[in-house]
Amino acid sequence: MITLDNVSKLFGSFEAIQSISLHITSGEIHGIIGASGTGKSTLLRLMNVIEHPDAGDVIIAGKTLNHLKGKQIRHIRQSLGMIFQGYHLVGNKTVFDNVVVPLELAKTPKKDRRERVMESLRFIGLETLKDHYPGQLSGGQKQRVAIARAIVNQPQVLLCDEPTSSLDPNTTAEVLEVLQRINQKFGVTIVIVSHEMEVIESICERVTVLADGQVYDELEIKPTGIHKMEHSAEGFVKRLTSGGDINDA
């Protein structure tokens, strides 16, 4: 579903992403973990065509994104949902009016919008709060509204940038449960960037470990534990698998 083929990204002379290749299969929940500044968000922004690679190809659902032009990019973005640590809700719009935005941008017929928004809100269990404003919601509720907005267009891929980093453990579990249901019910491929191994471990099947803009390792998470797929240094992976923050590794 998502392939990065020798992708590099420069900011000035600084190479934030260095010749990364990875493949995420359709229907997978894939984690990207790494210490602060290792390029996790940049990698996600390359998948969402917010950033463009300086070298290599980003291929989603068979389409090479870096060869697409304006209208085509807007079209492919409609098959990608995105959620962020800071929710990015519009404060002076109600929950309903926040969730309807992607349908307005996609020019979905007006007669269909209400039912689609309510369907999304029902899925995340917040339909009764449709007339509330973001300021009246808890952090977990805000993130669930952001998820409703991200899935209202029925995307094939959901890209999540530190989706639970501002949340307490109970609310984190609620948000991860919603993501898991989206994956299971609709077959949406999910990519989650996080620096918290517990989050990645609880929901992902495979994990890419980044260090200094490069793929440091790939891990497979099975009921029996975490399996190294490549060449990790023992101490580094031990820290990860014991639930420690990767920044401590």
Ligand SMILES: Nc1ncnc2c1ncn2[C@@H]1O[C@H](COP(=O)(O)OP(=O)(O)OP(=O)(O)O)[C@@H](O)[C@H]1O
């Ligand atoms: N627009 C930009 N201009 C210049 N440098 C940038 C830009 N965006 C990111 N960088 C740099 O690229 C590197 C990777 O940044 P990125 O935000 O992808 O890391 P990250 O792993 O997501 O970090 P964090 O966990 O702290 O969010 C960092 O050194 C950052 O300072």
